[in-house]
Amino acid sequence: MGSSQSYLTNPSHWATPVTEGTAEADTGKWKEYDYVIVGGGTAGCVLASRLSEDAGTTVLLIEAGNSHEKEYLTRIPLAWPKLLKSRVDWDYETTPQKHANDRVLPIPRGKVVGGTSSINALLFQHCAPEDFDEWVKLGAEGWSYEELRPYILKSEQFAPSPQHPGIKESDHGSNGVWKTGYVQQAPIHEHILDACEEVGVPRIPDLNTLKGPRGASTFTEYLDGKGGRHSPAKAYLTPSVVARPNLTIAVNTYTEKIIFSTTDKDSAAEPRAVGVQVSQTRNGQKWRVKAGKEVIVCCGVIATPQLLLLSGLGPSSHLSSLSPPIATIKDLPQVGLNYYDHISAGPLNIRAKPGYTFDYLNQPFSGLKAMVRWAISGTGPMAASAAPGAAFLRSDDERIPFDGKASTPLSIRDTSSGPNAPDIEILWFPVVVLGFGVPPPKGVHGVSIGALALKPESSGSVRLKTSSVYDKPLIDPNFLSSENDLNTVVRGVRFVLRLARTERMKGIFDLKPHEEDTTSYFWPGDADPDKITDEQIKAFVRRNCVAAFHPTSSCRISRTPETGAVDPTLRVHGVKGLRVCDASVFPTQMSGHPVAIVVAMAEKLADMIKRGE
Numbered sequence: 001m002g003s004s005q006s007y008l009t010n011p012s013h014w015a016t017p018v019t020e021g022t023a024e025a026d027t028g029k030w031k032e033y034d035y036v037i038v039g040g041g042t043a044g045c046v047l048a049s050r051l052s053e054d055a056g057t058t059v060l061l062i063e064a065g066n067s068h069e070k071e072y073l074t075r076i077p078l079a080w081p082k083l084l085k086s087r088v089d090w091d092y093e094t095t096p097q098k099h100a101n102d103r104v105l106p107i108p109r110g111k112v113v114g115g116t117s118s119i120n121a122l123l124f125q126h127c128a129p130e131d132f133d134e135w136v137k138l139g140a141e142g143w144s145y146e147e148l149r150p151y152i153l154k155s156e157q158f159a160p161s162p163q164h165p166g167i168k169e170s171d172h173g174s175n176g177v178w179k180t181g182y183v184q185q186a187p188i189h190e191h192i193l194d195a196c197e198e199v200g201v202p203r204i205p206d207l208n209t210l211k212g213p214r215g216a217s218t219f220t221e222y223l224d225g226k227g228g229r230h231s232p233a234k235a236y237l238t239p240s241v242v243a244r245p246n247l248t249i250a251v252n253t254y255t256e257k258i259i260f261s262t263t264d265k266d267s268a269a270e271p272r273a274v275g276v277q278v279s280q281t282r283n284g285q286k287w288r289v290k291a292g293k294e295v296i297v298c299c300g301v302i303a304t305p306q307l308l309l310l311s312g313l314g315p316s317s318h319l320s321s322l323s324p325p326i327a328t329i330k331d332l333p334q335v336g337l338n339y340y341d342h343i344s345a346g347p348l349n350i351r352a353k354p355g356y357t358f359d360y361l362n363q364p365f366s367g368l369k370a371m372v373r374w375a376i377s378g379t380g381p382m383a384a385s386a387a388p389g390a391a392f393l394r395s396d397d398e399r400i401p402f403d404g405k406a407s408t409p410l411s412i413r414d415t416s417s418g419p420n421a422p423d424i425e426i427l428w429f430p431v432v433v434l435g436f437g438v439p440p441p442k443g444v445h446g447v448s449i450g451a452l453a454l455k456p457e458s459s460g461s462v463r464l465k466t467s468s469v470y471d472k473p474l475i476d477p478n479f480l481s482s483e484n485d486l487n488t489v490v491r492g493v494r495f496v497l498r499l500a501r502t503e504r505m506k507g508i509f510d511l512k513p514h515e516e517d518t519t520s521y522f523w524p525g526d527a528d529p530d531k532i533t534d535e536q537i538k539a540f541v542r543r544n545c546v547a548a549f550h551p552t553s554s555c556r557i558s559r560t561p562e563t564g565a566v567d568p569t570l571r572v573h574g575v576k577g578l579r580v581c582d583a584s585v586f587p588t589q590m591s592g593h594p595v596a597i598v599v600a601m602a603e604k605l606a607d608m609i610k611r612g613e
């Protein structure tokens, strides 16, 4: 099965229409592929590319969004904030968050080939090696750092840069298909790195070494060498891969449910996935395809549990409570639970003198000029980093003067994955950010800094609102339900306030005297760390916290169905012919940015499948 057309929109070309009277699992007449991969996002692109390397294996990749090639803005590194709430964003939101003043928080996710990796901030990070040892302890045998690292390196094609000496080539891959390297940064970035050092966080040359990311550094990013995003879609679905006759890529098509065999004699005890049902509109024509070998679900942390639940895999009490109820195929209590996300204090805006940041691009003429420059030459600020660097620290690091005269002793349990792993990230953006959809202030220059709890205890769930894939599910991350998370974020905010008052930032930051106007966009950025109280910071966080867009674990790997949704081979517990591969299977949260790990995981799974594991 294949086509000369690269990305197919009409299911008649690759699936079989459902006609009246057709039995649900009558697969005999359906178009068939060895592997049906649902979700052409980060993991889906990698798997489709690797599994179709064998010309004798047929692969179908089904994506709900459009081809990335048709979405111009996805190519421009600095343009990703413009993609949020656009047609390439699923634009999910949380339920009202009880511990964040009942606010509803946005959760963007990519709806386009490449998925969220096509709309994200392009940061490439291994996270902390100890994160993976923690995974193994939680039951993910085979997913230690030692076992996953070769696949991180396999994926990467790193371009060294003379501006970034001190990087060991052995810490990066050079023969992979995914291009990484360094981009231009706003002038303020280097100053902030030095300021971090002044507040007790050393500068390190590379976040991606065997020592882990503790320290302050510039991010490696994924770029095509011509100033554009090199998403996994671009890296893995090259024109020659897309042209393979054994690979079919379908776009603008929703997978509604997985279909199970009714003839398999063991199906009551262990159902077998035999294909999927798809459609393009809520009440329109439906089509089906058969998976000769496996269905692999790669829909991400929200849509993967949604699809499993819609297919009857989940807690039967939840499935039967829906209207109309969904028949339980396998009672799997953990599907959709254990949703963890990094929580950020909310934008800590600090004014800066002009000339150090990218705020000038908000003026129409400057922005347009930068876009034209990028379109002609792939250079200039639009090719630069939106989040050039970060500091990864521990809340118990005694070298850091977290506390101020007005602070109280905060009790913080160690939730990190190990002594060398961080539990706080300080991430800076070289522009003032007022919030989703809020226009930037005119004539103001500055930075927006996030203080993130990297190993939150709070976890939540994804649940169905209705029995239709066209209705967004209910997402309740339960943010800040643990006081420990809030205290960790408070410590992160205190670090930022100290950083703002370093010698290094004098004359660069334009701090105003401490005042208590909590309605200002520059509260508490201007606040004096010796005058602000923990209660004031906590109130700010509850009012302003935002998800850091790194959710994981809603179908996590575990030894048993009582503790997770998939086994270490990524097969859904107790179901044949069905695996999951995306950030939903992470056994728990990472202490860093997850996209490189999703890619490595898909690389590893492709090898496992080829070896018959």
Ligand SMILES: Cc1cc2nc3c(=O)[nH]c(=O)nc-3n(C[C@H](O)[C@H](O)[C@H](O)COP(=O)(O)OP(=O)(O)OC[C@H]3O[C@@H](n4cnc5c(N)ncnc54)[C@H](O)[C@@H]3O)c2cc1C
Pocket (backbone or CB within 6 Å): 038, 039, 040, 041, 042, 043, 044, 062, 063, 064, 065, 107, 108, 109, 110, 111, 112, 113, 114, 115, 116, 117, 119, 120, 121, 122, 123, 124, 125, 253, 254, 255, 256, 298, 299, 300, 301, 303, 304, 307, 469, 549, 550, 551, 581, 582, 583, 584, 593, 594, 595, 596, 598
């Ligand atoms: C704004 C933002 C910035 C970020 N920045 C970074 C960063 O700089 N670095 C980093 O490491 N991480 C970053 N992340 C997180 C990272 O990009 C994601 O964790 C990662 O890409 C998730 O990959 P995935 O394969 O799990 O899911 P996705 O890449 O989201 O793939 C899921 C795919 O499934 C498709 N799909 C869903 N439902 C269906 C259906 N029913 N039928 C068919 N297709 C379906 C979706 O359209 C999507 O293409 C960011 C996230 C966001 C939102």
